[in-house]
Amino acid sequence: MEGDGNHIKDIKERIRNFLKDIPEYIPGKSVEEVRRKYGLKRVIKLASNENPYGCSPNVIESISDFKNFHIYPPSDAVELREEISRYIGFEEDMIALGAGMDGIMETIFRMCVRDGDKVAIPIPTYTYYETLARMHRAVTVFLKRDEEFKTAEFERDAVLTILNSPNNPTGNVESFDFVREIVESVRGLVFIDEAYAEFTQKRLTMLAEMENVIIGRTFSKAFGLANLRIGYAIMHPDLRREFMKVSTPFPLSNIAIIAAISALKDREYMENTVRMILAERRRLEKKLKSFFRVYPSEANFIYVESEHYSSTELSNLLERRGIIVRDCSNFRGCSKHSLRISVGKREENDMLIEALEEIHGIYGGV
Numbered sequence: 001m002e003g004d005g006n007h008i009k010d011i012k013e014r015i016r017n018f019l020k021d022i023p024e025y026i027p028g029k030s031v032e033e034v035r036r037k038y039g040l041k042r043v044i045k046l047a048s049n050e051n052p053y054g055c056s057p058n059v060i061e062s063i064s065d066f067k068n069f070h071i072y073p074p075s076d077a078v079e080l081r082e083e084i085s086r087y088i089g090f091e092e093d094m095i096a097l098g099a100g101m102d103g104i105m106e107t108i109f110r111m112c113v114r115d116g117d118k119v120a121i122p123i124p125t126y127t128y129y130e131t132l133a134r135m136h137r138a139v140t141v142f143l144k145r146d147e148e149f150k151t152a153e154f155e156r157d158a159v160l161t162i163l164n165s166p167n168n169p170t171g172n173v174e175s176f177d178f179v180r181e182i183v184e185s186v187r188g189l190v191f192i193d194e195a196y197a198e199f200t201q202k203r204l205t206m207l208a209e210m211e212n213v214i215i216g217r218t219f220s221k222a223f224g225l226a227n228l229r230i231g232y233a234i235m236h237p238d239l240r241r242e243f244m245k246v247s248t249p250f251p252l253s254n255i256a257i258i259a260a261i262s263a264l265k266d267r268e269y270m271e272n273t274v275r276m277i278l279a280e281r282r283r284l285e286k287k288l289k290s291f292f293r294v295y296p297s298e299a300n301f302i303y304v305e306s307e308h309y310s311s312t313e314l315s316n317l318l319e320r321r322g323i324i325v326r327d328c329s330n331f332r333g334c335s336k337h338s339l340r341i342s343v344g345k346r347e348e349n350d351m352l353i354e355a356l357e358e359i360h361g362i363y364g365g366v
């Protein structure tokens with residue numbers, strides 16, 4: 001090692017400069033963190049839009065005797081792509097895999113975004129899109145939404161337009177006709193993030209037939225496999241060939257592949273949990289209306305605005321009572337009074353309502 005440590009300082013400085021425009025990803029607090037901070041016995045997390053019922057028991061069974069940890073997984077995962085093909089009705093030569101939807105998006109950016117290219121993002125939305133755009137030194141064009149949070153404009157010259165339907169954090173879907181107009185009008189690719197597709201009937205998946213569209217899906221939400229990082233994308237076979245050139249060689253572990261196959265083979269389990277979540281969402285939406293402005297949702301979370309409290313104040317008051325929700329004040333384009341609440345199990349949602357009643361009783365208005 002060289003003596004004076006300046007080379008370390010230099011590289012730190014270089015990295016800091018290089019990444020200075022990239023916002024930090026602020027994940028929701030963990031259950032453990034909140035439990036310790038407030039000395040609580042029970043903490044629930046309604047902040048990451050996970051499936052509170054978990055994955056199918058068949059999935060756990062299917063990976064229980066896996067032993068080949070020393071062998072690389074297959075890079076093409078044909079069997080999984082066949083299973084996905086049966087599930088979504090597009091041929092397997094249109095399906096690519098990635099380490100979660102996040103991994104899919106990283107590959108898409110590598111594929112088409114270079115310094116100074118325009119990337120169009122309607123806001124508010126999932127914050128990682130902007131991080132990726134900045135990381136790739138793109139010019140980010142923030143698109144307006146209407147009062148229902150539907151995308152209301154587009155940028156013709158964008159090399160990549162990113163739509164999220166249902167949208168995180170606002171819960172609404174895009175209008176099919178307007179999205180088709182965008183797809184037909186822009187010069188670049190349109191990526192449609194359908195992470196929450198299983199929670200709605202209003203899907204845009206069939207637009208994958210268009211040559212400049214990529215549809216993204218994940219096993220993290222309805223299938224209850226967030227921990228295994230399994231995402232996939234549907235696109236034209238020519239585009240898929242290019243995608244594969246810049247994908248990491250082994251994006252999914254064998255465990256992930258086996259789990260995803262068995263999750264798809266037990267669709268009934270997933271569909272049942274989705275039904276339970278949707279029934280709970282309807283119940284929770286009604287209850288939340290006595291505290292908040294509640295926006296209609298097509299997903300497994302609800303976007304609300306408080307009249308009296310800032311998102312940060314209210315999420316702290318809830319945390320102290322053992323409930324973690326998502327403070328949306330750091331989402332670009334969200335108000336400072338907005339929260340995103342994932343739909344939990346019935347007793348978890350009841351715990352939230354009780355806490356809100358208590359806060360209301362002590363401090364008045366929520």
Ligand code: PMP
Pocket residue numbers: 049099100101102103126164167168193195217218219220226229230231
């Ligand atoms: N897109 C959206 C809209 C999301 O909300 C999330 C999860 N926070 C992701 C992508 C990332 O999903 P995955 O776990 O598949 O990487």
